[in-house]
Amino acid sequence: QGYQGLVDGGDHIKEATWESVSMMLQLGGTVIGSARCKAFTTRAGRLRAARNLVEHGITNLCVIGGDGSLTGADTFRAEWGGLVAELLKTGAITAEEAQRSSHLNIVGMVGSIDNDFCGTDMTIGTDSALHRIMEIVDAITTTAQSHQRTFVLEVMGRHCGYVLVAPGGGCHPKNWGKWLKRWFWPRFRYLALITALACGADWVFIPESPPEDNWEEHLCRRLAE
Structure with missing residues (x-):
C-alpha cells in the first residue's frame, strides 16, 4: 500500500517470491497497492517507516509514483541518517541493526499518466x-x-x-x-x-x-x- 504499508509494517511488508509475483505481468502496476499516506508527511511517520525497514533488513527502496511520492522519497533519503540515530538512541533498534542500515539506497521511478516529468521520454503509466x-x-x-x-x-x-x-x-x-x-x-x-x-x-x-x-x-x- 505504498508509504502507508511502509509506515504500518507488519503483514504489509512481504518478501517477493516466484510464486507471489507469477501472473502479475499482464496486470496494472497498482496490483501491489497504492495509497495516500498523511503519516509519512510527518517525521514521526517517517520514523516508523524507518524502523520497519531496519527491522526487515531492507537497505534498498524503489519508489514508483509522481511528485508526491518522489518528494517523500527525497525527504526520507535526507533524513535517513538522523532517523536511524534517533531509533538507536531510544533503544528501538540495536547497534548492530543501526550499523547494518546506516545507508539507504533509493531508486525513484516516475509513475504518472501526465508524462510531465522533466528528463523522461515517457513516464510509467x-x-x-x-x-x-x-x-x-x-x-x-x-x-x-x-x-x-x-x-x-x-x-x-x-x-x-x-x-x-x-x-x-x-x-x-x-x-x-x-x-x-x-x-x-x-x-x-x-x-x-x-x-x-x-x-x-x-x-x-x-x-x-x-x-x-x-x-x-x-x-x-x-x-x-
Missing part, C-alpha cells in the same frame, strides 16, 4: 493511459456515428495536456499540420501528438493553451461542414 483512452474512443465511435451525435470525452492529466490532447485547442484535422507545428513542437512531447492523431479528434482542449475567443462559433461551423 502514460502508454497504458493512452491505450485505455483509445479503447474508450473506439467504443463510443459507433454510437456517435449511428446516432449522429457529438461526444465530449474528458480524460485526466492535471495541468499537462500530454494525455488530455488525445481525445478531443481547437483545430480541424485539415489544419493540424500548421497548428501542431505552432503549438505542439515547442510545448509538448510525443504522446500528445500521437494521441491526437491516433483517435482522429476533431477538437482538443488543452490546459497549456486555452482556446481563442469565439471558439464555440468556430466549432459549430466545423461540425456543420
Whole structure:
C-alpha cells in the first residue's frame, strides 16, 4: 500500500517470491497497492517507516509514483541518517541493526499518466493511459456515428495536456499540420501528438493553451461542414 504499508509494517511488508509475483505481468502496476499516506508527511511517520525497514533488513527502496511520492522519497533519503540515530538512541533498534542500515539506497521511478516529468521520454503509466483512452474512443465511435451525435470525452492529466490532447485547442484535422507545428513542437512531447492523431479528434482542449475567443462559433461551423 505504498508509504502507508511502509509506515504500518507488519503483514504489509512481504518478501517477493516466484510464486507471489507469477501472473502479475499482464496486470496494472497498482496490483501491489497504492495509497495516500498523511503519516509519512510527518517525521514521526517517517520514523516508523524507518524502523520497519531496519527491522526487515531492507537497505534498498524503489519508489514508483509522481511528485508526491518522489518528494517523500527525497525527504526520507535526507533524513535517513538522523532517523536511524534517533531509533538507536531510544533503544528501538540495536547497534548492530543501526550499523547494518546506516545507508539507504533509493531508486525513484516516475509513475504518472501526465508524462510531465522533466528528463523522461515517457513516464510509467502514460502508454497504458493512452491505450485505455483509445479503447474508450473506439467504443463510443459507433454510437456517435449511428446516432449522429457529438461526444465530449474528458480524460485526466492535471495541468499537462500530454494525455488530455488525445481525445478531443481547437483545430480541424485539415489544419493540424500548421497548428501542431505552432503549438505542439515547442510545448509538448510525443504522446500528445500521437494521441491526437491516433483517435482522429476533431477538437482538443488543452490546459497549456486555452482556446481563442469565439471558439464555440468556430466549432459549430466545423461540425456543420
